[in-house]
Amino acid sequence: MKAAIMGYGTIGSGVAEVLRVNRDVIAKRVGEPIDVKYILDLREFPGDPEAGKLVNDVNVIVNDPEVKLVVETMGGVHPAYEFVRANLEAGKSVTTSNKALVADMGAELIKVARENQVNFMFEASVGGGIPIIRILQTCLTGDVVEEITGIVNGTTNYMMTEMTENGSDFDDVLKDAQSKGFAEKDPTADIEGYDASRKIAILTSIVAGQTVDYQDIPTEGITHIDSQDIRYASKMGRKIKLLARMVKTGDTYCCRVAPYLLPSEHPLYPVDGVFNAVFVKGNMLGDSMYYGSGAGKLPTASAVVGDVVAMAKHEKRHIFVDWKDEKLELSDPSEQTNRYFVRANKVHIFPDAKIIPAGVDNETGFVTSLLSEKEMKEKTELLGKVFKIIRFA
Amino acid sequence: MKAAIMGYGTIGSGVAEVLRVNRDVIAKRVGEPIDVKYILDLREFPGDPEAGKLVNDVNVIVNDPEVKLVVETMGGVHPAYEFVRANLEAGKSVTTSNKALVADMGAELIKVARENQVNFMFEASVGGGIPIIRILQTCLTGDVVEEITGIVNGTTNYMMTEMTENGSDFDDVLKDAQSKGFAEKDPTADIEGYDASRKIAILTSIVAGQTVDYQDIPTEGITHIDSQDIRYASKMGRKIKLLARMVKTGDTYCCRVAPYLLPSEHPLYPVDGVFNAVFVKGNMLGDSMYYGSGAGKLPTASAVVGDVVAMAKHEKRHIFVDWKDEKLELSDPSEQTNRYFVRANKVHIFPDAKIIPAGVDNETGFVTSLLSEKEMKEKTELLGKVFKIIRFA
Numbered sequence: 171m172k173a174a175i176m177g178y179g180t181i182g183s184g185v186a187e188v189l190r191v192n193r194d195v196i197a198k199r200v201g202e203p204i205d206v207k208y209i210l211d212l213r214e215f216p217g218d219p220e221a222g223k224l225v226n227d228v229n230v231i232v233n234d235p236e237v238k239l240v241v242e243t244m245g246g247v248h249p250a251y252e253f254v255r256a257n258l259e260a261g262k263s264v265t266t267s268n269k270a271l272v273a274d275m276g277a278e279l280i281k282v283a284r285e286n287q288v289n290f291m292f293e294a295s296v297g298g299g300i301p302i303i304r305i306l307q308t309c310l311t312g313d314v315v316e317e318i319t320g321i322v323n324g325t326t327n328y329m330m331t332e333m334t335e336n337g338s339d340f341d342d343v344l345k346d347a348q349s350k351g352f353a354e355k356d357p358t359a360d361i362e363g364y365d366a367s368r369k370i371a372i373l374t375s376i377v378a379g380q381t382v383d384y385q386d387i388p389t390e391g392i393t394h395i396d397s398q399d400i401r402y403a404s405k406m407g408r409k410i411k412l413l414a415r416m417v418k419t420g421d422t423y424c425c426r427v428a429p430y431l432l433p434s435e436h437p438l439y440p441v442d443g444v445f446n447a448v449f450v451k452g453n454m455l456g457d458s459m460y461y462g463s464g465a466g467k468l469p470t471a472s473a474v475v476g477d478v479v480a481m482a483k484h485e486k487r488h489i490f491v492d493w494k495d496e497k498l499e500l501s502d503p504s505e506q507t508n509r510y511f512v513r514a515n516k517v518h519i520f521p522d523a524k525i526i527p528a529g530v531d532n533e534t535g536f537v538t539s540l541l542s543e544k545e546m547k548e549k550t551e552l553l554g555k556v557f558k559i560i561r562f563a
Numbered sequence: 564m565k566a567a568i569m570g571y572g573t574i575g576s577g578v579a580e581v582l583r584v585n586r587d588v589i590a591k592r593v594g595e596p597i598d599v600k601y602i603l604d605l606r607e608f609p610g611d612p613e614a615g616k617l618v619n620d621v622n623v624i625v626n627d628p629e630v631k632l633v634v635e636t637m638g639g640v641h642p643a644y645e646f647v648r649a650n651l652e653a654g655k656s657v658t659t660s661n662k663a664l665v666a667d668m669g670a671e672l673i674k675v676a677r678e679n680q681v682n683f684m685f686e687a688s689v690g691g692g693i694p695i696i697r698i699l700q701t702c703l704t705g706d707v708v709e710e711i712t713g714i715v716n717g718t719t720n721y722m723m724t725e726m727t728e729n730g731s732d733f734d735d736v737l738k739d740a741q742s743k744g745f746a747e748k749d750p751t752a753d754i755e756g757y758d759a760s761r762k763i764a765i766l767t768s769i770v771a772g773q774t775v776d777y778q779d780i781p782t783e784g785i786t787h788i789d790s791q792d793i794r795y796a797s798k799m800g801r802k803i804k805l806l807a808r809m810v811k812t813g814d815t816y817c818c819r820v821a822p823y824l825l826p827s828e829h830p831l832y833p834v835d836g837v838f839n840a841v842f843v844k845g846n847m848l849g850d851s852m853y854y855g856s857g858a859g860k861l862p863t864a865s866a867v868v869g870d871v872v873a874m875a876k877h878e879k880r881h882i883f884v885d886w887k888d889e890k891l892e893l894s895d896p897s898e899q900t901n902r903y904f905v906r907a908n909k910v911h912i913f914p915d916a917k918i919i920p921a922g923v924d925n926e927t928g929f930v931t932s933l934l935s936e937k938e939m940k941e942k943t944e945l946l947g948k949v950f951k952i953i954r955f956a
Binding site: 188 | 702
């Protein structure tokens with residue numbers, strides 16, 4: 171069976187490597203070997219084992235009837251969308267690791283795949299090597315999913331871990347992460363939570379069967395977290411982590427991306443460094459958690475190849491995915507309740523506040539009782555100087 | 564679509580409850596509702612919502628062409644085997660939560676299912692609500708699985724957690740577990756590791772594609788673990804847990820069930836109480852871990868119902884499972900290497916030993932360098948009085 175890879179960057183070259191190194195075991199699982207016939211990229215890769223397969227026109231792939239499986243690892247919405255669509259319409263199954271494409275165009279591309287009796291898969295778009303998409307779609311099918319809470323961004327989890335373990339400052343940790351390749355030159359999408367927000371939008375869409383617009387999700391990054399917050403967190407026996415959450419509320423869902431204070435008994439508490447993990451609560455299953463490498467060349471490529479194997483085993487048989495283009499109205503996040511950790515110069519308007527002594531001058535750190543986002547906002551306006559508010563998980 | 568449940572004990576009644584409570588969401592996923600038509604049990608259940616469905620002859624189920632889906636939650640190998648086989652031969656798909664049946668007859672029943680173009684599934688036989696079977700069979704398909712290490716027995720994990728957290732003695736913890744329903748009246752299968760050994764045999768069989776006889780797996784329970792071992796473990800920053808392990812060794816695998824000393828950085832270290840978790844290492848994926856309720860009525864029933872949904876969606880279409888009846892020769896466990904924690908009255912024959920001071924009189928606790936099981940056995944014979952040997956994980 172012949173495959174093509176569009177985009178020969180980190181993930182794309184990882185996919186070629188996984189298919190090469192594990193060729194025999196994959197052939198056994200599929201029933202025949204899978205070989206890469208073309209690699210689409212405008213760059214040249216002299217000396218690369220796959221260099222002879224490079225093409226720079228997507229139509230070479232689209233028009234070759236021998237190619238049945240296509241991998242999209244270019245990134246970005248355009249022209250990835252047009253290239254994926256053209257391949258689906260040409261009767262080829264496509265898998266992508268591209269969360270921007272899936273968050274923006276997932277329902278549309280699933281529809282095109284269905285119309286052409288092929289498959290559009292996207293396991294690697296959330297959680298890297300963690301098979302969370304397939305777990306939700308094919309394993310937890312006896313349950314009503316009541317909550318998903320994910321550490322789905324390795325960059326910010328690495329940074330928060332470093333700040334927690336070494337007491338370092340945000341700016342130093344960011345520079346360190348950039349020098350180690352764990353953060354991009356422009357880290358905005360990661361540290362502002364936009365990456366995590368796309369991922370929880372995708373997970374909520376496949377659970378709800380309708381499209382969640384990530385722009386509807388209240389999203390707060392980690393840029394305001396400082397070493398004093400970390401000190402307070404340690405005093406409380408908690409860790410600050412950037413979480414992407416979805417909670418079922420009646421017939422719809424409430425989503426949020428924000429730093430949260432996790433208690434030590436939470437399954438996500440020990441998840442440190444660049445690792446990712448997704449906590450899922452089902453109405454029958456109870457608590458479960460799935461942990462693995464959230465990024466990195468080979469773990470992500472492994473998830474892509476898992477899709478390639480599934481697509482090869484389901485050639486010309488569309489696997490139904492319940493994700494309609496119809497937009498899902500999320501529930502009003504101001505109704506959500508939380509306990510909050512607050513650093514401010516006044517505390518008296520929170521009669522039930524629990525003071526946290528962490529030896530920081532000219533302010534009081536305290537934890538509120540359970541309040542709705544709306545109540546909290548009203549109280550905050552009366553607070554005077556507020557230095558920080560972080561939610562309890 | 565009509566289903567039947569054979570065995571209306573804890574899990575069987577849980578399956579009926581999941582199908583009842585989540586009827587609408589399951590109907591949406593399958594395309595039509597799934598209703599229980601018969602429940603096979605010799606007992607009576609007056610007042611139970613399903614009491615009217617009780618039958619006591621398996622042939623009522625076998626001979627009813629309307630029943631397409633059968634759940635086996637009777638336990639034990641016989642007559643479960645005969646009942647499952649008769650249903651498969653009558654063209655019905657069957658799922659079981661019965662690890663004894665799967666460990667003994669898995670390959671055979673898969674073959675019967677294939678011959679009749681139906682499915683035999685067994686997600687709930689390992690890890691309760693953790694979908695580890697489906698993860699290995701349909702998610703991690705791009706990888707060579709190099710290691711599986713599982714906490715797959717909730718009873719022993721609860722007991723080790725209690726001993727670690729409260730410094731309690733083995734016998735007291737066992738009585739407590741029995742009074743809370745976490746251990747059976749006859750706890751042998753759990754505390755001697757036999758339950759865990761069947762489970763790692765099943766997982767290794769589906770990874771290898773051949774049958775692992777659990778009786779070939781060196782199995783050591785937790786009955787010899789005492790509160791002084793726990794004290795040494797704490798001194799080393801480790802926890803003692805009963806692990807079921809499989810490691811790829813060339814073309815075959817090495818399996819073992821035993822108590823191990825887990826370091827704090829291992830993903831399984833925080834898995835406490837009745838929870839289960841399975842660590843899987845792939846050659847491309849790297850480390851991953853899957854965590855959830857390993858037992859209990861509803862979590863286990865949730866896994867069974869996941870299979871029911873899959874079987875309903877694949878009516879009359881056998882899903883290929885690579886598990887042949889042919890016996891797999893495991894590799895020689897005496898070649899396996901480990902570091903060992905030893906309590907003995909001599910230490911001098913281990914020149915690299917690291918002494919662990921835990922204030923226990925008349926003995927020395929120490930950790931060896933990396934040794935094969937064979938080397939360790941030879942040295943142990945020279946040791947004089949040996950009080951305890953526990954492997955490092």
